[in-house]
Amino acid sequence: MVTLTINGNEHKVEAEADMPLLWALRDLVGLTGTKFGCGMAQCGACTVLLDGAPVRSCQTLVGDIGNAKVTTIEGLTGKVAETVQTVWADLDVPQCGYCQSGQIMSATDLLANNPKPTDDDIDAAMTGNLCRCATYHRIRAGIHEAAKRLEA
Amino acid sequence: MMIPKLMQSLVLPVAKTQASRRQFMLGALAAGGGVALGYHILASSPAAASDSAADGNKAAVFTPYLTIDSDGKVMVLSSQFEMGQGSYNGIATLVAEELDADWSSIDVRGVAGNVKAYGNVAFGGTIQGTGGSTSMVTSWERYRKAGAAARAMLVAAAASEWGVQPAEIIVENGVLTHPSGKTGGFGVFAAKAAAMPVPTDVKLKQPGDWKLIGNAKLKRFDSARKTNGTEQYTIDVKLPGMLTAVMIHPPMFGAKVKSFDAAAARSVKGVVDVVETPRGIAVVGEHMWAAIKGREAVKVVWDETAAEKRSTPELMSIYKDLAAKAPAAIARKDGDIDAGFAAAAKVIEASFEFPYLAHSAMEPLNAVARKNDDGTLEIWGGHQFPDVYQTLASQIVGTTPDKVRLHVMKTGGSFGRRAVFDGDVVVEAVHIAKAIGFRAPVKVQWTREDDMRAGRYRPSYVHKLKAGIDGDGKLVAWSDHVVGQSIMSKTAFEGMVQNGVDPTSVEGASNLPYAIPNQTVGLTTTEVGVPVLWWRSVGSTHTAFAAEAFIDEVAEAAGRDPIEYRLSMLEPQSRHAVVLKLAAEKAEWTKPLPENRFRGVAVAESFGSVVAQIAEVSTDGSGSIKVERVIAAVDCGLAVNPDQVRAQVEGGIGFGLGAILGEEITLTAGKVDQGNFDVYSPLRIDAMPVVEVHILASTNPPSGIGEPGVPPIGPAVANAVYKALGKRIRVMPFTKTLNA
Secondary structure (H helix, E strand, O other), X not given: OEEEEEOOEEEEEOOOOOOEHHHHHHHHHOOOOOOOOOOOOOOOOOEEEEOOEEEEHHHOEHHHOOOOEEEOHHHOOOHHHHHHHHHHHHOOOOOOOOOHHHXXXXXXXXXXXXXXXXXXXXXXXXXXXXXXXXXXXXXXXXXXXHHHHHHO | OOOOOHHHHHHHHHHHHOHHHHHHHHHHHHOOOXXXXXXXXXXXXXXXXXXXXXXXXXXXXXXXXXXXXOOOOEEEEEOOOOOOOOHHHHHHHHHHHHHOOOHHHEEEEEOXXXXXXXXXXXXXXXXXXXOOOOHHHHHHHHHHHHHHHHHHHHHHHHHHHHOOOHHHOEEEOOEEEOOOOOEEEHHHHHHHHHOXXXXXXXXXXXXXXXOOOOOOOOOOOOOHHHOOOOOOEHHHOOOOOOEEEEEEOOOOOOOEEEEEEOHHHXXXXXXXXXXXXXXXXXXXXXXXXXXXXXXXXXXXXXXOOOOOOOOXXXXXXXXXXXXXXXXXXXXXXXXXXXXXXXXXXXXXXXXXXXXXXXXXXXXXXXXXXXXXOOOOEEEEEOOOOHHHHXXXXXXXXXXXXXXXXXXXXXXXXXXXXXXXXXXXXXXXXXXXXXHOOOOOOEEEEOOHHHHHHOOOEEOOEEEEEEEXXXXXXXXXXXXXXXXXXXXXXXXXXXXXXXXXXXXXXXXXXXXXOOOOOEEEEEXXXXXXXXXXXXXXXXXXXXXXXXXXXXXXXXXXXXXXXXXXXXXXXXXXXXXXXXHHHXXXXXXXXXXXOOOOEXXXXXXXXXXXXXXEEEXXXXXXXXXXXXXXXXXXXXXXXXXXXXXXXXXXXXXHHHHHHHXXXXXXXXXXXXXXXXXXXOOOOOOOHHHOOEEEEEEOOOXXXXXXXXXXXXXXXXXXXXXXXXXXXXXXXXXXXXXHHHOO
8 A cells, every 4th residue: 555645636546556656647537538558658748747847647656656746647736737738728739638748747847947949948857758640840839829929 | 630531431331341340349329229320319208318317316317318407507518538639529519509508508528328329420330439530520510400409499589588589589608598588507597498499400500690619719618627626537436435456457469377376475554456358457556656655565477478579670671571572462553663664764662660659648558347236337538439449348248238338538638549450558447347247446556657658559560661753853752661559450440441441551642633644542451469559640650751741751852842842732722732732832832041040941731731841950060950930831621710720730740840859769678668757758858849830721521620720840840851851751750860
């Protein structure tokens, strides 16, 4: 039994210490917004925030989390995140949408740390998030637009 | 996204000439009988009647195509599967336009199990399926008429309620009003309207009256739920008591289980069972992690007698030898090719090599199966060919297809991968559920490695091209010999293979638009034990590359500008010429580029649409290249959702670019070398160019758009790379030439 703080709530889960957070979130807690894509931190679909910093939940073991606070797409709040989500819908960024929880996690973290990212900054921050629909053109536009709205 | 345009004309003749085979293969798929071309089908709605339960009791069934509930919420029932390409949005647009619905009240759900209503018109109507970029083609009349019929029924209900003439009622944004001041939303009249007779004929709006169709500002109805984690995919299905299974597939294609030892696996915490299925061993767990850990503990001995054991270099060597010989079959023959070459002032030749490619949709394949107490079976999945899966599943459990209910889930991509005739992952789910005695619902979930190594790749091909030009540089002879596996032979579509030619092997080559008096397209089909499949834009993934890269070589040999040379072989008003000229204008083709920037062009027709692209690449002096900008000009007939047309072309460019720059599946002694994204490299954001999409205004009915953005990008970039580096790219992926 492990206790995890997810989106501000404590959850007791029947998980061995070596279970990746991804599967604990999806299969034990029932938060399915975090997606499985590769299982080896190559695609970013499973990105969540751990004490505010993005991690790949497929490579983050439940036993290593301790008291750190987990934030998933379902619990993402704040002006930056909400702006990113609104812009994503306004620009119709998603196609299949499967990778977008991870994209939004990474984009939110980027904008929280760098309010006016350049194209190169965006490429550097987002290159770990694969999108097989290749919505990259709009992801880039979405981040710039969110930066603009947040500045206003 | 994958059935070739040719099928539209081929399905019916084939059905006639090979009726017995098709009946045997497709069996009960066509049990409903007739072809769903007609509007009369609106009047019968068995599937919608049973499906309406899923929308809650308050939903009133109008036709097999939509329900409206008492809150006025319109649920469009889509015959076309949604994998990201926006077909749900397109179909919703058609319905909402004619219904005069409130766009914010629209939702869409996938449906199956009524081929009369949902058969794909582009495939002849006898099978439901999503592919060949046909979603708008098959839906264009059907769903507009469904919307118009429902509108007429609502008006009739309101007229009767209010005691007024139907013609006096105005419908706007989901509200009916009468000049007397009477007003009411769809929800108020839904139940009464659904009981009204379905009109036998309806008048569709004139294009000038459209508010939604062609509206570039219309937003997708489903974007918000894709930004907050609430969109539900097959991987998210959770049923009471559900178990999760992972597969152990044979390590080589064609190998079979000889024996296995699951003792250690059974002792792994959370592992519930380990069972054998016809497709491999399944480890069933309480959750995914238990199944994965259990899998590591299973020992399997494989019978590799019948396995494909060759390696990629050996296969490519065989392909190249075959390409140098005469083709086994002829797909196109114009004029006299030998005389054409004999008379040519100059002859040039080139060979192009294409590897296997994995679809690698972001959501690894999965399906969920549950058998109910009443003997019915339910399957949740990305049912791209639902009738096929319904039939296959019914055979496994020994029931009839009507006892199999499919829940058509949205999926995280597909690119053709979920349209398989053997039902692969769907069949696995049913087999596993059966093997555990149907004691619990089972989700089978492939890992990335399972997904990448299970085959069903874009086939590997070699093209041998030869061109002859006369003294004026005019192209007088052209031959293209395609060598590779057939996608359709030995499937239910085998009848499509005529005279040894699988149209999906040569589409894009056999319909080259250029006026060349002597032309031959040949095909030699290879037999390799690697399962292959349609992969976004199918044959044009390689044919368009070979043809459009080679045309550039010919243009150079003729001393001509690549666009001017292409135009010289096209009718000035042809669709190809028009999009080429539009792309050239938008890219300012004749203006010089900044230093270290180079352009390349390509044009290709696929799935009824024609797309020209001009790629601009830059070099950094080290021999590497970056694609900076792509200008696309698109003729896809009428653009139902212009912004989604743009999105599909942007995404198609990224998808195609990733493939030619770095994707490759290779075999070593029969085993697939790549298992995950560390070594199989789709495009990432840092390699995504700026994309500009220009859509030609058109009054023609919509043609395909999910795939046609893909074919031109490879050759356009290859042609630009030649300008930049002086290297011709003839072996995919580009890394083989650029890093050489």
